[in-house]
Amino acid sequence: xxxxxxxxxxxxxxxxxxxxxxxxxxxxxxxxxxxxxxxxxxxxxxxxxxxxxxxxxxxxxxxxxxxxxxxxxxxxxxxxxxxxxxxxxxxxxxxxxxxxxxxxxxxxxxxxxxxxxxxxxxxxxxxxxxxxxxxxxxxxxxxxxxxxxxxxxxxxxxxxxxxxxxxxxxxxxxxxxxxxxxxxxxxxxxxxxxxxxxxxxxxxxxxxxxxxxxxxxxxxxxxxxxxxxxxxxxxxxxxxxxxxxxxxxxxxxxxxxxxxxxxxxxxxxxxxxxxxxxxxxxxxxxxxxxxxxxxxxxxxxxxxxxxxxxxxxxxxxxxxxxxxxxxxxxxxxxxxxxxxxxxxxxxxxxxxxxxxxxxxxxxxxxxxxxxxxxxxxxxxxxxxxxxxxxxxxxxxxxxxxxxxxxxxxxxxxxxxxxxxxx
Amino acid sequence: xxxxxxxxxxxxxxxxxxxxxxxxxxxxxxxxxxxxxxxxxxxxxxxxxxxxxxxxxxxxxxxxxxxxxxxxxxxxxxxxxxxxxxxxxxxxxxxxxxxxxxxxxxxxxxxxxxxxxxxxxxxxxxxxxxxxxxxxxxxxxxxxxxxxxxxxxxxxxxxxxxxxxxxxxxxxxxxxxxxxxxxxxxxxxxxxxxxxxxxxxxxxxxxxxxxxxxxxxxxxxxxxxxxxxxxxxxxxxxxxxxxxxxxxxxxxxxxxxxxxxxxxxxxxxxxxxxxxxxxxxxxxxxxxxxxxxxxxxxxxxxxxxxxxx
Numbered sequence: 014x015x016x017x018x019x020x021x022x023x024x025x026x027x028x029x030x031x032x033x034x035x036x037x038x039x040x041x042x043x044x045x046x047x048x049x050x051x052x053x054x055x056x057x058x059x060x061x062x063x064x065x066x067x068x069x070x071x072x073x074x075x076x077x078x079x080x081x082x083x084x085x086x087x088x089x090x091x092x093x094x095x096x097x098x099x100x101x102x103x104x105x106x107x108x109x110x111x112x113x114x115x116x117x118x119x120x121x122x123x124x125x126x127x128x129x130x131x132x133x134x135x136x137x138x139x140x141x142x143x144x145x146x147x148x149x150x151x152x153x154x155x156x157x158x159x160x161x162x163x164x165x166x167x168x169x170x171x172x173x174x175x176x177x178x179x180x181x182x183x184x185x186x187x188x189x190x191x192x193x194x195x196x197x198x199x200x201x202x203x204x205x206x207x208x209x210x211x212x213x214x215x216x217x218x219x220x221x222x223x224x225x226x227x228x229x230x231x232x233x234x235x236x237x238x239x240x241x242x243x244x245x246x247x248x249x250x251x252x253x254x255x256x257x258x259x260x261x262x263x264x265x266x267x268x269x270x271x272x273x274x275x276x277x278x279x280x281x282x283x284x285x286x287x288x289x290x291x292x293x294x295x296x297x298x299x300x301x302x303x304x305x306x307x308x309x310x311x312x313x314x315x316x317x318x319x320x321x322x323x324x325x326x327x328x329x330x331x332x333x334x335x336x337x338x339x340x341x342x343x344x345x346x347x348x349x350x351x352x353x354x355x356x357x358x359x360x361x362x363x364x365x366x367x368x369x370x371x372x373x374x375x376x377x378x379x380x381x382x383x384x385x386x387x388x389x390x391x392x393x394x395x396x397x398x399x400x401x402x403x404x405x406x407x408x409x410x411x412x413x414x415x416x417x418x419x420x421x422x423x424x425x426x427x428x429x430x431x432x433x434x435x
Numbered sequence: 436x437x438x439x440x441x442x443x444x445x446x447x448x449x450x451x452x453x454x455x456x457x458x459x460x461x462x463x464x465x466x467x468x469x470x471x472x473x474x475x476x477x478x479x480x481x482x483x484x485x486x487x488x489x490x491x492x493x494x495x496x497x498x499x500x501x502x503x504x505x506x507x508x509x510x511x512x513x514x515x516x517x518x519x520x521x522x523x524x525x526x527x528x529x530x531x532x533x534x535x536x537x538x539x540x541x542x543x544x545x546x547x548x549x550x551x552x553x554x555x556x557x558x559x560x561x562x563x564x565x566x567x568x569x570x571x572x573x574x575x576x577x578x579x580x581x582x583x584x585x586x587x588x589x590x591x592x593x594x595x596x597x598x599x600x601x602x603x604x605x606x607x608x609x610x611x612x613x614x615x616x617x618x619x620x621x622x623x624x625x626x627x628x629x630x631x632x633x634x635x636x637x638x639x640x641x642x643x644x645x646x647x648x649x650x651x652x653x654x655x656x657x658x659x660x661x662x663x664x665x666x667x668x669x670x671x672x673x674x675x676x677x678x679x680x681x682x683x684x685x686x687x688x689x690x691x692x693x694x695x696x697x698x699x700x701x702x703x704x705x706x707x708x709x710x711x712x713x714x715x716x717x718x719x720x721x722x723x724x725x726x727x728x729x730x731x732x733x734x735x736x737x738x739x740x741x742x743x744x
Contacts, residue, residue: 069744100553100554100556100557100560100575101556101557101559101560102556102557102578102582103557103558103582103585103586104582105557106557106559127554128554128557128560129559129560129563129564130557130559130560130563133559133563151503153503153504153505153506153531154504154505154506154508154509154531154533155506155509156504156509156512156532156533156536156537157504157531157532157533157536159536160532160533160535160536161532172503174503174505174608175505179505179506182506183506201607201609201611202605202606202607203503203606203607203608203653205551205553205554206503206551206552206553206554206605206606207553207604207605207606208553208575208576208577208604208605209604209605209656211577211604211737211742212577212604212658212659213638213641213643215740215741215742215743216742216743216744217577217742217743217744219553219554219556220742220744221744222742222743222744227605229638231636231637231638231645232636232637232639233612233615233634233635233636233637233647234634234635234636234637234644235631235633235634235635236633236634236635236730237633244616244634245619246619249618249619250618252615252636253615254607254609254611254654256609331608335608335609335610336609337610337614337617338614338615338617338618341609341611341614341618343615343618
């Protein structure tokens with residue numbers, strides 16, 4: 014049930030309108046993804062630098078790239094946050110001052126932090142940076158939120174274990190910005206409270222080395238007077254604790270009415286296709302609800318669109334109650350993909366109806382593809398002849414990043430994307 | 436030479452006397468409503484009794500309030516803290532800042548030990564919690580000896596290190612054992628079965644067995660080995676680490692008592708008669724190996740191991 018919140022809405026011309034729109038916060042693993050996220054509708058983007066972030070395997074931004082990202086974001090009125098949410102060890106202390114100063118100079122709006130070392134160092138060295146508490150602190154109650162408010166933080170990211178009712182109570186009791194996850198992969202453990210990776214592979218999960226041991230299979234036994242008894246039958250899938258990905262599209266109206274300040278999409282390691290698709294869908298949902306909450310319905314096409322970039326089955330997790338076995342995956346390891354991202358539009362000639370496109374995956378004449386982007390309604394197109402940059406006809410677009418031309422009936426725009434169903 | 440406190444986790448009230456006689460200087464107790472992964476369940480009346488017995492033996496009592504609290508329990512924290520203060524416990528162990536806030540309100544003189552387990556990984560942050568009111572920081576088990584010594588050198592709070600027993604690797608709010616049974620369709624037995632003792636996950640690739648259990652705080656997965664560094668105490672005693680902890684979770688009472696006796700001897704010798712310690716330390720390790728359950732191999736945890744990221 015959705016409780017209408019007067020604090021975030023006004024009656025304009027007899028119609029209720031949401032005037033306090035939440036920020037849509039998107040992930041970006043590199044500059045291209047950052048630009049895509051903003052062009053597809055993100056109000057803010059979070060990125061990782063070369064150090065102190067939790068994805069040591071990601072591309073990650075240099076300080077120059079961060080500054081370039083900020084300049085791009087500024088043009089669109091978007092904000093950039095940098096994840097600096099490791100739990101530091103002594104050896105990580107040297108260099109922190111310089112790094113934080115660099116972020117401030119690059120013009121980022123804020124940093125996402127778990128370790129008080131980094132909170133206090135940022136306050137001292139880079140006071141212009143907002144400090145947001147990371148979900149790594151597993152913040153689950155209003156009194157702990159009160160503590161961090163008194164410490165001077167601008168915003169807290171709640172633990173993924175908090176429910177809608179708990180968030181309502183937190184919002185009522187503490188005046189601080191709340192950020193909550195709406196979409197993407199998540200830890201099945203309380204974030205920050207899992208060191209499986211450390212024990213199993215000597216990789217430090219709380220400094221970006223997580224090897225996702227929670228996605229592996231185990232066998233469950235019981236020790237009974239020295240005897241090991243299997244707690245599974247031959248036909249059972251092994252014990253697993255792999256969570257389905259979070260998907261709160263149906264809960265966005267409730268989240269907006271709760272007054273949550275920032276709705277966050279996970280996935281700094283994900284592709285530009287993923288970022289573009291997820292951001293554009295949530296952009297539409299948020300805008301549609303805020304414009305006319307009383308007549309809002311979730312469109313089927315939005316749900317279908319989200320499915321086109323899904324890596325795993327999805328579930329609403331703790332926001333809507335306590336997740337049971339149906340919110341986990343047993344015996345499933347392959348990632349599901351229904352569509353491939355095959356090309357990025359660079360340009361389009363309205364006269365000749367020719368698109369100039371950068372190849373991102375194999376396609377050939379005769380393929381049916383779909384174009385999507387912030388300026389257009391999705392449409393499908395059958396590909397006829399394909400030429401390379403020099404006008405040579407191709408039997409297929411085979412090479413990654415190759416520039417190709419072909420005819421597209423409807424107008425498309427730079428940064429629109431082309432995808433192909435399996 | 437300054438000796439570290441020897442802190443042990445008893446299984447029940449009666450066990451406290453045994454541990455005191457075995458040489459424990461302090462015990463950590465509590466109930467799962469407020470504390471995480473305890474060796475025994477101590478309700479309020481047990482805590483009253485425990486404090487009486489422990490204090491008769493000059494043993495300190497620390498009570499665990501280190502759970503990750505949701506809103507539903509926040510309002511009752513004050514009453515529990517007040518009860519603990521009235522009962523005369525020597526310190527409260529916390530991780531969630533809500534406990535710190537509550538102690539400030541209702542029992543500002545109560546000593547606090549900061550213990551989030553996995554996130555106490557650098558000296559600055561230990562001192563940060565010290566400035567917020569903690570008297571002690573309990574270090575993460577995933578850092579090595581050099582890091583521990585460096586933290587102690589910079590620390591403005593007491594430093595506690597676990598020297599023996601299993602450690603927690605994972606805590607989820609989800610009912611992962613119950614969910615698995617439910618997935619298997621064994622619906623009838625789930626509520627009872629998911630709380631059974633002695634369950635473990637077998638990891639074929641590493642040939643490891645990880646104890647797993649569920650309680651009010653969710654699902655917990657424990658390390659496949661028991662730390663034992665009874666023969667490696669010199670550096671930490673020289674560095675004047677304040678407290679050595681033996682964690683007895685999922686162990687038998689006699690085992691915990693025996694291990695306590697051996698660490699008592701090891702600490703005393705190491706501090707007072709270094710030569711003798713060096714002579715007997717291998718023997719002490721061998722004696723622990725003898726009483727070690729066969730499904731629980733000993734190792735040295737992360738004391739001599741590097742992690743990468």
